Amino acid sequence: MSDKPAPKKKAPRPKWLDVIWLIFKIIRIPVLCVLAVYVGLWLGYSKLGHQPAAEIFHMSTWRHLYDLVFAN
Template sequence: MPDKSTPKKKKPQPKWLKITFLILKIIRVPVLAVLAVYIGLWIGYTKLGQQPASEIFHMSTWRHLYDLVFAN
């Protein structure tokens, strides 16, 4: 019967796997932030504003919104 007081040894991870996990950990927050902005835009523009979802990415839409917000 093995002794329960001895710690189990982990198999070391390859360096490429450690680097991949580090990159995923770093980019997780910005990716989630961009996703949250997109979902908010989609809900606000298409569901509440009754506009087509394809117009979210048109520059003319954002130019018009900018002109409305910052008009004199």
């Protein structure tokens, strides 16, 4: 005879918890990518470039950058 007790069965997880976990797994990579882009822009433009961080979101900043890169 074995002295070990029978292993307890885990209660099944609710279906809604499985759905929430699946949604989290799907959107975590795109969210991390957007966060990495934002942090990179903030570091490059604000800290290295000594410009106001709020200008990252202005379209005129990116239009000016585009004109600088693709100027004739």
